[in-house]
Amino acid sequence: MRYDAGNAGDLIKHEWLLRCLDWLPEGGCFYDPFAGKPEYEAIEAVRERILAAPAALRLRDAQSDALSRGRYLGSTGLAGRLLPKSSVMCFDEDGNKRTALQSAGLVIVHPNDDDGYRALEEMPQRQPTPQLVLLDPYNLLGDLRGKRLNAFWSHLADWTEALLLFILNIDPANRTAGQYSSQLLALSAERRLARCIVPPTPNSGIKGEQKSFVEMLYLPEKSVTPYSINVRCRCLARGADVVAETLGLDFAKVSTPTYSRERVEFCVM
Numbered sequence: 037m038r039y040d041a042g043n044a045g046d047l048i049k050h051e052w053l054l055r056c057l058d059w060l061p062e063g064g065c066f067y068d069p070f071a072g073k074p075e076y077e078a079i080e081a082v083r084e085r086i087l088a089a090p091a092a093l094r095l096r097d098a099q100s101d102a103l104s105r106g107r108y109l110g111s112t113g114l115a116g117r118l119l120p121k122s123s124v125m126c127f128d129e130d131g132n133k134r135t136a137l138q139s140a141g142l143v144i145v146h147p148n149d150d151d152g153y154r155a156l157e158e159m160p161q162r163q164p165t166p167q168l169v170l171l172d173p174y175n176l177l178g179d180l181r182g183k184r185l186n187a188f189w190s191h192l193a194d195w196t197e198a199l200l201l202f203i204l205n206i207d208p209a210n211r212t213a214g215q216y217s218s219q220l221l222a223l224s225a226e227r228r229l230a231r232c233i234v235p236p237t238p239n240s241g242i243k244g245e246q247k248s249f250v251e252m253l254y255l256p257e258k259s260v261t262p263y264s265i266n267v268r269c270r271c272l273a274r275g276a277d278v279v280a281e282t283l284g285l286d287f288a289k290v291s292t293p294t295y296s297r298e299r300v301e302f303c304v305m
């Protein structure tokens with residue numbers, strides 16, 4: 037295993053996910069086309085760090101039952117705690133993971149296909165429409181290389197409501213990764229968004245967070261009011277702060293959110 041479940045990237049991803057799930061309308065659906073498994077083994081260092089986190093970390097409460105069984109809930113496991121299972125739609129290219137998702141009572145979309153991107157492209161023809169989509173393959177920027185990015189993104193931005201993107205390995209010194217990250221931002225120039233970058237945490241002993249930068253992007257649905265986007269961005273900024281505190285990152289370096297035309301960016305670096 038290259039990653040321990042519950043690493044720094046998972047903390048920011050799942051903290052933001054919990055907060056975003058609060059904003060689903062009554063009866064709303066969540067869709068994770070790169071879902072992994074509903075839960076994973078939790079190593080001791082992960083368990084201790086989450087249980088010792090400030091109470092403001094939503095994930096602490098949400099994970100406490102699972103952690104007491106030595107498990108860490110993934111995105112669909114968390115969503116399945118908050119929403120009816122029939123409102124948690126998911127897919128994974130890996131058949132064993134699909135079986136685990138199905139056994140947890142979650143809805144597998146596109147059971148006969150083998151690609152989450154294609155499943156997403158076919159989504160508009162499917163019902164019900166999800167109100168929140170998480171994009172979290174291992175290598176989003178690599179997968180979207182070349183022309184596919186523009187076509188894929190405009191299609192996605194067209195039909196999806198709120199979007200959460202998890203991007204791994206954002207190394208500011210790596211020009212290729214930086215280029216795709218900027219391209220994604222440019223493509224979403226018309227959308228309001230919240231963005232957060234979490235730097236590596238080299239000394240934790242938890243696999244998957246020593247070297248990687250993690251970038252989260254949140255794009256709310258287009259119909260959201262300026263007032264709500266402001267409230268949501270503040271809530272996500274609070275989530276980023278408490279994750280930084282949990283990770284022991286230097287607070288002096290946590291930047292204050294900067295707002296411009298209802299876009300908020302905060303970089304924890």
Ligand SMILES: C[S@@+](CC[C@H](N)C(=O)[O-])C[C@H]1O[C@@H](n2cnc3c(N)ncnc32)[C@H](O)[C@@H]1O
Nearest residue numbers: 070071072110111128129130151152172173174
């Ligand atoms: C980072 S994990 C997902 C973790 C999960 N979203 C969570 O937060 O608990 C990425 C998953 O995407 C799946 N995956 C990667 N490329 C895929 C593709 N093209 N189509 C479908 N699934 C894919 C992998 O099998 C893996 O389970």
